Amino acid sequence: MAKRKLSQVAKWDHEFVWHPFTQMQDWLAQEPVVIERGEGVYLIDENGKKYYDGVSSLWVNIHGHNHPTLNAALKEQVDKIAHSTLLGLVSPPSAQLCKELVELAPEGLNKVFLSDDGSTAIExxxxxxxxxxxxxxxxEKTKFISLNAGYHGDTLGTVSVGGIQLFHQVFHNLLFKPITLPSPGVYRDVADREASFEESLAELERILDEEGHQITALVMEPLVQAAAGMLVMPHGYLKRVRELTAAHDVFLIVDEVATGFGRTGTFFACEQEGVSPDFMTLSKGITGGYMPLAATLTTQRVFDAFLGTFEEKKTFYHGHSYTGNALACAVALASLQVFRDEKVMEGLPRKIEAFTNALKPIEQLEHVKEVRQRGLIVGIELEQDVATHTxxxxxxxxxxxxxVLARESGLICRPIGDVVILMPPLVSTVEQIEDMVRIVGESIRIATEEEHVLEGMRPIIL
Incomplete structure (x- = not known):
């Protein structure tokens, strides 16, 4: 892996850019991949090399890059207006988008507050x-419940209800303290999965019985705790949480930022257990990976509590300069049109089945602890010694x-610690999905069984 002379773009990057979630000391010691363009499921670098976009550009790109319908929507909208504020004015694309989101959402979610990213939507x-x-x-209802290993963003409110110590511990003195519920996706051994499920629900029931009168809401990711390493919740857990919170008048805030828009096999993850939350947050795939946009959906009950005269000061004093951005809303509407025109949801079962079958050989590799899958979301956890859980x-x-090995073979993926993540665009064909899995499997085998191949290397993808 001899280093080439850095391009001008790479030099500018090293001199001026501070990358997110990146140890910059290691980054600056390596030659970065400069992505110039994209076509379908592929990213193409400045040297013309093509890579599968195996994590959908951090889980946002669902219809592939350079999609003609999305491109056309942006071009058409920019010839009208790029942005006008929603403070005191109405935007046609934002009004239509809110209408269509309500039509797709679980029953009862009929008000939409637009913003710009997943953290903000949860905040x-x-x-x-x-x-x-x-x-x-x-x-008296001032407390929140959150799951350990949860992740909801990087603003201080969302960090408060997050549970990933690596990301959040340094800020603990700045945060409010939620009640922490053990996650059913955290267990030492696969055999302990069911016990973890029962333990979490029993603890939630105890908390609500004792403190429910003081609790405002429970915040959780449905079905999959994504940033924790794609921890998959047992079937029935979400439904039971909804039943318990409803019985104690505790709001359920469901974070569908990563799971929404078809990722788990249904349009929203909540659908799989027939759950209607009090709040649902959306972002990432909402614009197909084109523009920053987020939405917080809630109920008429919540909305009505903010109605009043100026003197009562019941207004929700929160907003963003780019709320309801016309370009973002236009491309989000186009994304929903692609779902309809290309029958995206109808094509998913075959792709998910192929994904499952392709992953089976990886489950047999010596250093693979577990392969966790929900729809087109996969986390492959690696261990040095699976038998002793080392x-x-x-x-x-x-x-x-x-x-790094996968990248050399033409696949971009980004791990979470020693969990290898695959989240291909929904538009991926069965053959492309199978090829992505093949590359990941071979890369795992080499990295875990032929360690000399990368001896002395400091990987930049951390």
Missing amino acids: IAIKMAYQYRQQVGQT PYRPNDAVGAKVA
Whole structure:
């Protein structure tokens, strides 16, 4: 892997750019991949090399790159207007988008507050839920419940309800403290999965019995805790959480930022268990990976508590300069049109089945602890010794080495620690999915069984 002379773009990057979730010391020691364009499921670098976009550009790109319908929607909208504020004005694309989201959402979610990213969407839900309680006289309801290993973003409110210590511990003195519920997706051994499920529900029932009168809301990701390593929840868990929270008048805030728009096999993950939450947050795939946009959906009950005269000051004093951006809303509407025209949801079962079958040989590899799948979301957890549950040392960076090897073979993926993530665009064909899995399997085998191949290397994908 001899280093080439850096391009001008790479030099500018090294000199001026601070990358997210990246140890910059290692980044600056390596030659970066400069992506110039995309076609369908492929990313193409400045040297013309093509790579599968195996994580949908951090889980956002669902219809592939350079999609003609999405391109056309942007071009048509920009010839009208790029942006006008929603403070005191109405935007046609934003109004139509809110209408269509309500039509697709679980029953009861009929009001939409637009923003710009997933963190903000959750921050809004937290603030709305809290302010609602204050305005209806439930002033004792000030606490929140969150799941350990949860991730909801990087603003301080969302970090407060997050549970990934690596990301959040340094900020603990700045945060409010939620009640933490053990996640059913966290277990030492696969055989302990069912016990973890029962333990989590029993603890939730205890918390609600003892403190429900003080709790505003429970915040959770449905079916899959994504940033925790694609931890998959047992079937029935979400439904039971909804039943328990409803019985104690505790709002359920469901974070569908990663799971929404077909990722789990249904349009929203909540559908799989017939759950209607009090708040649902959306982002990532909402525009097909084209523009920043987010939405917080809630109920008429919540909305009505914010109605009043100017003197009552019940307004939700929260907003963003780019709320309801016309370009973003236009391309989001086009994305929903692609779902309809290309029958995206109808084609998923065959792709999911092929994904499952292709992953079976990987499950047999010596250092694979578990393959976790929900729809077109997969996390492959690696261990140094599966029999004794001995993890790799952090400095081994085995997950990162898998990603480097995969990149050399034409696949971009990004691990979470030693969990290798695959989340291909929904538009991927069966053959493309199978090829992505083949590359990942071979990269895992080399990284875990032929360690000398990468000896002394400092991977940049951490």
